[in-house]
Amino acid sequence: MTTTPAQLFALDSLLSDEERDIATTVRKLVDERLRPEVAAWYEVGEIPARELAQEFGRLGLLGMHLTGYECAGASATAYGLACHELEACDSGLRSLVSVQGSLAMFAIWRFGSEEQKEHWLPAMAAGRAIGCFGLTEPDFGSDPAGMRTRAVRDGSDWVLNGAKMWITNGSVADVAVVWAQTEEGIRGFVVPTDTPGFTAPAIKNKLSLRASVTSELVLEEVRLPADAMLPEAKGLSGPLSCLNEARFGIVFGALGAARDCLRTTLDYTATRRIFDRPLAGYQLSQAKLADMSLEFGKGMLLALHLGRLKDSGALRPEQVSLGKLNSVRESLTIARECRTLLGAAGITGEYPLMRHANNLESVLTYEGTSEVHQLVIGRALTGESAFR
Incomplete structure (x- = not known):
């Protein structure tokens, strides 16, 4: 008779019925849909990101620990267990879900206006819209306060210039949450990716996270209305x-x-x-x-x-x-x-x-x-x- 490491620690006994059900549901998705394909995705360095986002959305995995706006409202522990099951398949697939829910969606949910939340969050929860999170820059990773991306007022508009690097979901995203220096300090902006001046070239030749979309974000005179700024986020x-x-x-x-x-x-x-x-x-x-x-x-x-x-x-x-x-x-x-x-x-x-x-x-x-x-x-x- 053998036992697994999880059984050795009786981890299952520490979970609620709902948490076990969520973990089982995600594990079934992994075993039936993702695991048979992931080695090939990794080999070619491409994933069907939009298709996967919609499948994850149907299961309620996107922004699952957020409340309202058609989000699942699950516990943080349940969300962690979902991440556990996804990364048992591949870190890149968990990254798609965590960047969507814990970075892009959370930023809008926590710091956005009611209009921003109502416009973006239901679509992102369903996987109809994909988000990315632009903080890291080519020369500023561990020290984000030194970022060079700038947002300058021009009348009632904002104009953004700069670049972000190593951005998960970037080249498939419909919306980017971009952080920039302003006269008031660091502020966040909700940037539809079809805005003129915004481009997101994919980063190729990766030897890690190949089953994941990684991109650069380039902002050249990206003009946004005043209400694109996240009103409740001030500073780092x-x-x-x-x-x-x-x-x-x-x-x-x-x-x-x-x-x-x-x-x-x-x-x-x-x-x-x-x-x-x-x-x-x-x-x-x-x-x-x-x-x-x-x-x-x-x-x-x-x-x-x-x-x-x-x-x-x-x-x-x-x-x-x-x-x-x-x-x-x-x-x-x-x-x-x-x-x-x-x-x-x-x-x-x-x-x-x-x-x-x-x-x-x-x-x-x-x-x-x-x-x-x-x-x-x-x-x-x-x-x-x-x-x-």
Whole structure:
């Protein structure tokens, strides 16, 4: 008799019936629709983003933790579990959902006018409209306050000039939430992507997140009406709060990739025979599997704890940093270690290990590098800011 890492920690017993149902529904979508196709999407570096967005929308996955405006209004923990199941397939697919819901939709939901919310959120929740989030620039990632994109008033209009980089969903988006410097400080703008002067060339030749759309955003004299600005977002706290929403999904999501690596490796080592016995029957194999399962389970316990804190309204940004730092770092270690147990077979597209490991290299550094999260935690512990 064997047990899975999740069963070893009795994780299912910590979930409500609704949370289990949501996880099961997303896992069914992954197994029946996404998993059979994802290796090919990764190989060619393209995904049917619009088709997938509408499928995700029909399941209520887009902006699922938001309320009103035809959003599902699910719990934060349920949203995390959905991210977990999606990333067990591929980090790029989870990125599509989390950028749509936790960055673009959340920004409009939290900081937008009633007109902006009513115009965009129902369509985005259904997947009829795709959103992206323009904060990172070619020279400003970990230091977004230095952004060079500018918005200048011209009569009653705003005129935007600048560039954003590494933008998920950019070249397929219908709307971009773009952050820019103004005379009043950093402000956010809702930019329909058919606005003259807006272009979003896709970034090619990626070795990571290939089953995901990644783009540059270029804004050249993009003229917007006064009501394009997000009225409730003033300063850097606006975009940073959006990033915390997305980082929360990563806390659960990255561990989905680890779970898939462990499942694959347990199956492989049970049937791969070396010196007339299963690879799983060797002490060193079992030591690796035990250590990896322990880190996976500890990570899930932390993720669920953070989910309960978020659902109660008590989650702090430095706690999100704890989860993001731990989940991605340990999941990447697990993906690499699992690959060693598959030997040469582990580098082929027949198994998902290298795909997960390559993806997690990106997840490790986006939405805050590990070093940034270490400094956030360090500041909370010491009261001293070591960023500068």
